[in-house]
Amino acid sequence: MYGQWRGPLLRYLLALGLPKADAEDVGQEVFLALCHHLHRDGGRENLRGWVFRVGHNLALQRRTQLGRTVEPVEVLDPAPTPEELALLSCRRERLQAVVAALPERDRWCLLLRAEGLRYREIAEVVEISLGAVAAALARSVGKLAAVEGR
Amino acid sequence: MKHCTDAELMAIMDGEGAREHLEGCPHCRARYAELAGALREFSAIHRGGRPVAWWRYAAAACLLVAAGLWLMRSRPELPNAALTPGATRPMTQAEVCVALAQDDDRIAPRAMAEQVFAKYGIRNPQPRAYEVDYLITPALGGAEDVRNLWPQPYGGSVWTARVKDALEDYLRKMVCNGRLELATAQEDIATDWIAAYQKYFRTDQPLVEHAGFVKDRPWE
Incomplete structure (x- = not known):
């Protein structure tokens, strides 16, 4: 799950406008929360939706804490x-x-x-x-x- | 005639809506193709442009991961999502399943194939070394469009054009057996055909019997 969803989640958090370090923090918080959720025998239906929902909410909280609306950063792919x-x-x-x-x-x-x-x-x-x-x-x-x- | 709302069309894309109206309504099929195509294309640009760069700027601890992702990004067995996001024709599930045999054996026009090689920076491609492959096969409603074509090598990896051909064949059977939505098949194969193969055949590596699977013709 971590390998499968980490990349898409981080990309989404960055696109929401979080600075890289904050997006990484939030990503870690989400997967930590997922571990707790699973450890507590939380529901296992649609865990992808769960991951994105928690990430989305944490990202909005983080933006509020940062006290400003951060514009999404354009990051060009170095491969092409x-x-x-x-x-x-x-x-x-x-x-x-x-x-x-x-x-x-x-x-x-x-x-x-x-x-x-x-x-x-x-x-x-x-x-x-x-x-x-x-x-x-x-x-x-x-x-x-x-x-x-x- | 009352047409489907966008919400109804999007439910159909996710396999939740009733398709009957769509089957008989060219207007709704066109709108469906427009919505699905635009979202798929945006997704390809969005996904193709960011993840590698993320790792590029990450801490040194992520260097190995970044190298792995870079290698994956440049793997020749996967198309460049920005150059080849995939493109579809407005076809219904039923139309795909009664499509003529020509769709199973459609080769890209030579001029278009040469355009594809040029886009990928391949000069003087070796005969029989590549298949100019439809990312979304015409047998699944893929369009004859340069955005849906890429030069897929036969060698260099176990994930060959023949293995992809086997996947295309299997997906079409699933679609026509009603076990898979056409839009899902199109999206899965356009997003990452290797991941789709692993998902549908439930294997990490290509099955032995698919190594020699022959459907499409090589570039000559």
Whole structure:
């Protein structure tokens, strides 16, 4: 579980705007909490949703403690070649600008979906209805498509 | 005719909604493909652009992990998610399952294949060394689109094009037997086909019988 979900969770926490050190702390807290949860014979249904829900809530608390809204940090992948980067950078920047400008709840839904969560899981993490998740994602898709010129 | 709401379409994507209307409504199929395609593409860009960099900036204790992730990122048996996020046609489950045999044997047009090699920086590709592979196979509704193609080598790893062909065949059977949603199959194979293979065949390594599996033709 740790190996499978740690990367996606950290990516989500970073995308929420936590500084790297804080995202790592929160990630550790989540998996520690998961250990306690399992040790206490807590429910084992949909543990991925559980991990993201706890991570999401801890991240919001951490942001409040930091006393400011931190803008998501753009971290470029060092693996692509310079040619690939040149091709991708404009598009990535456009998409990131759209994502950054989304209402916060819409952004959460989009980022959670990008990490592979199902709609029901997203609704549980963000604590909104399935219909609200669908509406948020549809709005985001519309804005992404508009910036892509589709 | 009353059409599906976005919420209903998204429920169908997760295998929770009723598909009957979708089967007979081109409008809803198109909207379904638009939503699923846009979300999949964003997911590929989002996932492809961040995790390695995260480790790059992590503490020295994570160096080995970072190296492992970098190697995984550059493994030739997986496509570059930014160049090849996958693309689908607006097809229903039923349409996929009655698709013509040509979908099972579709090869990428030569000009498009050359474009793919160029995108991946491969000059003068060796004949029969690669399969210009549809990430989402046409037999599962994959599109003839450069975003859905990548040069998959036959050698260099146990995770060969033949092993992926076996997975594609198996996923289509599952979809057509009603044991797997088409959108799930498309998403799983586009996200990480090796992880999908391990998940569906319940194995860490390719099965012996799949090493010689032949379906698609090599690049010549």
